[in-house]
Amino acid sequence: MEPLHIISIEEHHSIEAGEGSSSHDQPAATATAKMERIEMLKQAGARPGAVEAAKIQKVIFLLRDHDHFVKYFEPRVASIGPIHHGKTKYELGEKYKLRLAYQFVQGLSCNNGDSLDDDINHLYKKIMKEIKKLRECFEEEVTKKYDDETLAWMLFVDGCAILQYIFCATNYKKFEELSIKNDSVAFAQQDLFLLENQVPYRLLNLLMCSSRKEDELRKSIESFIQNVTSQQMKPIEKREPTHLLDLLRTTLLGPPLSCPRRKRRPKDDPDWQSYRNVQELKLAGIQLKQSKHRSLRNVSFTRQFNFYPGYLSLPPITVDDSTGPKFMNLIAYEMCLDFKNDFGISSYISFLDSLIDEANDVKDLRKAHILHNLLGSDQEVADLFNAIGTDLVPSTEAYEDVKFQIQDYYDNDWMTWMAQFFHNHFSSPWTILAFLGVLLGLALTATQTWYAVDSPPSPCDDFCKLKLP
Known part of the structure; x- marks a missing residue:
């Protein structure tokens, strides 16, 4: 006869906690999962649809398998914002950002006569005061691992560095004073316009308003975008740009054009566009x-x-x-x-x-x-x-x-x-000369024929009619 198995206290608690496979626990677990799914559905329905100001986020999954993803979408020298922050390969870029941020802070006008430490603390507190709204400019996924203080310091350094870089880019000798080489300058410019390397324009506005060089900084952004796009910046939209990439887009596209609507081809004609290149x-x-x-x-x-x-x-x-x-x-x-x-x-x-x-x-x-x-x-x-x-x-x-x-x-x-x-007869000087030569030959032939057939009588004709003895 087999001995009876006595259930220990630990085993009893594990069964009550759901570690055992009791038929009584299954309906409860199923009900919980069902409620979670319903809640997810309700949350999805409550979220707003597409808006004009998109949150800063990672590149969409449809492009993440692109053959040249790293070349097109990842920073070359410096990470900006939370998505690539802390990666080892951008350590040198962090040093350059700190150098640029230091130069920017020297232009602050928080309180005349204050020390540099006071200026930094004053500006940092302004960012901390706005950190909730600044965090909302990002998708939750990309900022959730950073507490408010860490995120605020990151945005402080990156925002100051961006504005100082743009100011130096429009006053090129400034980079020489900071011992920043031309290749780093060129790669950093490319990094400024990566989707995963953006910070809110709201942050840049806050920082510019805190500097005694506010007007110069705003003009430097205009000049910088103009140099990148070869276009004059014009007030296209009433809303504030989401970030620098958004500002680049609106500048490149310009205002919508109003064109007269013309007669359309049938929509059921799939091959209406037959030209290729x-x-x-x-x-x-x-x-x-x-x-x-x-x-x-x-x-x-x-x-x-x-x-x-x-x-x-x-x-x-x-x-x-x-x-x-x-x-x-x-x-x-x-x-x-x-x-x-x-x-x-x-x-x-x-x-x-x-x-x-x-x-x-x-x-x-x-x-x-x-x-x-x-x-x-x-x-x-x-x-x-x-x-x-x-x-x-x-x-x-x-x-x-x-x-x-x-x-x-x-x-x-x-x-x-x-x-x-026109291609056969006027595509080059030689074909034009040949064509003109043919026309000239035809004209001469026609003239000769006309004189032979319909020429007026002359004294020579009467002389030729005389009969010689």
Whole structure:
């Protein structure tokens, strides 16, 4: 006979706690899980949809598997904000940030005659006072591991460093005084416009208001963005920028254009856009022109005398090593799920990618002074736009009128025949001379024939009629 098993006190407590597999515990656990799921559903429904000011967050999961994720989305020399803070490879960048922040603090005007320590404490307290609102500018996931004091000090250093860097960038000799080399300056500029490297513009405003150089700092931001975009900053939107990347986007796009609505093609025609690149447009007689304004929305199509040839006007753009990261982060910003926008950058890149397939397309854009190539070969530029233009979902309304006008022109056989005629006979000085030579030969032949057939009588004719003895 087997001995009886006596349940110990510990075993009894473990069963009561749910460690055992009692049938009485299962309904309770199921009910708890059910209530948790219901609560999650209610919370999701209570959250607002997309808004104009998106929270600072990580790059969306759809882009995290990109072949060049590190190259396009991770900082090169310095981490800014909480997402990449504390990583070992940015230790040198932290030293540069502290150096820049120290220079900024010297421009504070908290109380004249106060020590530097007092100025730092005064500004730090101002940030601590606003820390709740500043934390709300970030997604909860990226700040939850930092307490208020740690986050406030991080934002204090990063905000001061950003403003001092921009001030030095518009007064370039200032970097020499700080012993910061040109390569670090260039890479830091690229880091300022990464989605995961942003701080709230609200923070920058708070810091600028605390400096006796407030006006100079604000003007330096305007000059800095103007140098990056080659555009004049204009008050486009009434709202304050979310961060520097947001300010870059609104400056590049410019204000929305009001264009007259034209006749549309049937929406059930899936193949309405049949042209493929610049070379095909060129064969149809469409020429490239530089737009008068640099806004990326400023794309238009016109016809000479409303007939022939057609002109596609595009804003000028400079392509260099920073172009890929800059546009990829702007695209990632537009893809943030909580950001309500018109996908202006994505639509522009998609449209430009539709025009560029090969090196010859880039060459023609260069010759028209639309594209300034500082990257390398024309093929490298073509590869770049083909890469960043992959898997984009542009706005269906962006450049819609221009696309329809181009297609209507492209579908007209007369335009194609005229383009081929001018290409065959006027594409080079030699073909022009040959064509003029043929016309001259035909004119001489016609003149000779006319004189032979219909020439007036002359004394020579009467002499020829005389009969010799």
